Amino acid sequence: MKKQNLRSMAAQAIEQVVEQGQSLSNILPPLQQKVSDKDKALLQELCFGVLRTLPQHEWLISKLMSRPMTGKQRTIHYLIMVGFYQLLHTRIPPHAALAETVEGAVAIKRPQLKGLINGVLRQFQRQQEELLAEFAQSEHRFLHPEWLLKRLKKAYPENWAAIVEANNQRPPMWLRVNRAHHSRDEWLALLEEAGMEGAVHSGYPDAVRLLSPAPVFSLPGFDQGWVTVQDASAQGCMAYLEPQNGERILDLCAAPGGKTTHILEVAPQASVLAVDVDEQRLSRVYDNLKRLGLKAEVKQGDGRTPAQWCGDEQFDRILLDAPCSATGVVRRHPDIKWLRRDRDISELAQLQAEILEAIWPHLKSGGTLVYATCSVLPEENGQQIAAFLKRTPDAKLCTGTAEKPGKQNLPGAEEGDGFFYAKIVKA
Structure with missing residues (x-):
């Protein structure tokens, strides 16, 4: 296997996330196929780590460079970040981090910029202490975009800082x-x-x-x-769904299949239909079923148009793991902070409401629907369920109260991810 420069690969991946809005979950796996097994983990650490701490690196570059890199040299901007990250957050010996990062310029076909990268990183080493002290007082120290901080402060005035802190850690x-x-x-x-x-x-x-x-x-x-x-909070869905043998159960928005397989482990004789709108991601459902030796019916379909994939069938139980902002799993997917926009939240809330509305007629009388998200934002969670209950007279809430519907988990150092559940029974 040809030796690749991991630093240049990481810089290019980070650039695709930040500048082109691509998801690291899509970019990283093909890149990892190009490197040796022992390098896969380091490549992931560099990409995840830089994205977790991105505002710190942006701030350092603004202090150490008179003007930003633009155009075809933009990848060098992210390569310098990869250098900062190694010096600040890894145990890689500084001389090795420096040498490999400088060599990255050759892999990116910008060998003439080796001196610049070396100069910036060495200057950082000389000024590290005072720069970090200044950064610790800056508004960027929370490592979150402004819009998300604002929403967290509003929703959790008492413990927004703890959520931010948990988001900035490596996940358990x-x-x-x-x-x-x-x-x-x-x-x-x-x-x-x-x-x-x-x-x-x-x-x-x-x-x-x-x-x-x-x-x-x-x-x-x-x-x-x-x-x-599977994260503990995602496993919590079964505590509310309580699947039983012999039942017909719908897992909606099922990919990659973690909850589909959990339903079948809890109730092996249940008949499960797993549906997701994304055909590509459904391949992961098949993979998970195969590894665990389990069987479910798997279909591609949009949650807003259930008649197209299940006719007028009704289910004993429905698990709706709704599409959401994923603000509860930022520590697992740090690119979420830079891919999401403030305007996305109202659009997602609208989509969630449409799916809830469309799927409710497919729940049998006396049946259970569990609405779940990996979000911590009230618009997608408690407020969403409160609005649904208001317009749905035959829906009875089983978790939380009318004022505070559902159960909200927040990310914690030794706990699960941020996750919301609401169990609703049909009268």
């Missing part, structure tokens, strides 16, 4: 033990035998947090479907 690694193979305690014993440690979640019976994140192939029985990587 949560697993879901497949109860069809082992109890959680049995699998924890196997984990211990493999020399790893896990902690359980008090509220969710299948959830285990790895004390030190590890590659999935090192987990006992991963290939045999004994365990799945």
Whole structure:
């Protein structure tokens, strides 16, 4: 395998996110195919890390360079950021970080700029202490876009700072033990035998947090479907859905299939239909079902037009993991901070309302609908459900109160991601 310059690859990926609005989840996997296994993790760390701390690097460049790089030299702007990130946030020896980053200019076909990159990074090393002290007092220190900070402060006047702090950390690694193979305690014993440690979640019976994140192939029985990587809060959906054997269950907006497979682990004799609008992402549903040896009906379809993919069929239970701003999973997907715009929130709330409206007639009388999002914004969560209850007389709320419908999880250092649930029963 030809040796690639990881720093230049990371710089180009970050540029595509920030300048072209592309998602890191789409850009990164093909790039990782080009590098050795041991370099995959470093490439991911550089991309995720720079995007997590982007305002810090923008601010440093504004202090250390008289004018920004533009046009075809723009990638160098992001390469310098990759250099800052290594010096500030990794254990890579500074001389190696410097040398590899400077060499990145050759891979980007800008060898004439090696001296400039070297000069900026060395100047940063000399002034690091006073620059960081000044940054710590600046308005950019929260590492979030202004519009999102404003919304968080409004929604959570008491604990917005804790949410921001959690968003800026690396996420914990949560697993879901497949109860069809082992109890959680049995699998924890196997984990211990493999020399790893896990902690359980008090509220969710299948959830285990790895004390030190590890590659999935090192987990006992991963290939045999004994365990799945899934955040604790996402697993919480089952506590509200409570799927039963023999029921017909719809998992709407199902890709990549984590919740589809969880339904089948909890209720192996349920008949599950998994639907998602994105055909490409549905391939992940098939992959997850295959690895876990489970069967579900999978269809491509738009949640706003259910008659097109299920006729007039009604379901015992519906899990609607609604499309949302993903503001609860920023620590897992730091590019969200730079891909989302303030105007997106009202557009998403409108889409969620349309899907809720369209799917409600497909729930049987006495059936359960669980509305879930990985958002922390009230417009997509409590306010959305309050409005739905107001216009839907046969909808009865089972979580929260009329004033504060649903249950909102906030991201925490050892807890799950930001997530919202509302359980509604049809009269």
